[in-house]
Amino acid sequence: MSKVDITTIQDYYGVVFPQEYLDFQQTNSGSSFNLMESGEVTDWQIRFSELDDQFITNNIQVVNDVNPDPKRIIPIAWSVSSGNNYLLDYRKHSACPVVLLMEHEEAMVREDAESETDTPEEAQQLMEENVRVIADSFASFLAKLRAYQAL
Incomplete structure (x- = not known):
């Protein structure tokens, strides 16, 4: 994760990533997580996309065809177990x-x-029905994650 790659990604999308997201990426690269909702694991083995020179290309190839707004909705993680984004x-x-x-x-x-x-x-x-809000901020999303443990 280099400053050049982050700047390139943010410039491409016209956004600034939340500092919590950048800090998380810096300290948790390569880790997997379980998503907890109401005390239960609802998705597991969630991995975050590397903020590297392949980030944009990977999103275009993997998610853009099902993304309601590929320039304003940015994929950041996926579940190895379910394929959810x-x-x-x-x-x-x-x-x-x-x-x-x-x-x-x-x-x-x-x-x-x-x-x-x-x-x-x-x-x-119809495309909007592809997504639903799961957290009102990245910090709230982080609060739902736990280090991955096989089920």
């Missing part, structure tokens, strides 16, 4: 993005959304 949503709060969950098996591809609807607005609405 975790994303920072900058659409409403550029200084404090919410964290979204995109369930892998439920996500509709943009091409399918467009072919199943009559208008671009209807297709966009």
Whole structure:
């Protein structure tokens, strides 16, 4: 994780990452986590994308086809076990993005959304159903994570 890579990524998306996210990335590179909700593990073996020269390319290749807004919703982590993605949503709060969950098996591809609807607005609405808020900030998301332990 270099300052040049972080600057390149932030410039590409037109955002500034939350400091908590950058600090977390600095100290937890390569670690896996379980997501805890209501005292239960709801997703496991979550890994964070490296903030490197492949970050943008990986997001374009892996997530953009199911992402409702690829320039304002940025994938930051995925679950090895489920394929689910975790994303920072900058659409409403550029200084404090919410964290979204995109369930892998439920996500509709943009091409399918467009072919199943009559208008671009209807297709966009279907794409919006690919994500849901899981935390109102990155710090709140961190509070739900525990070091990965096999189930």
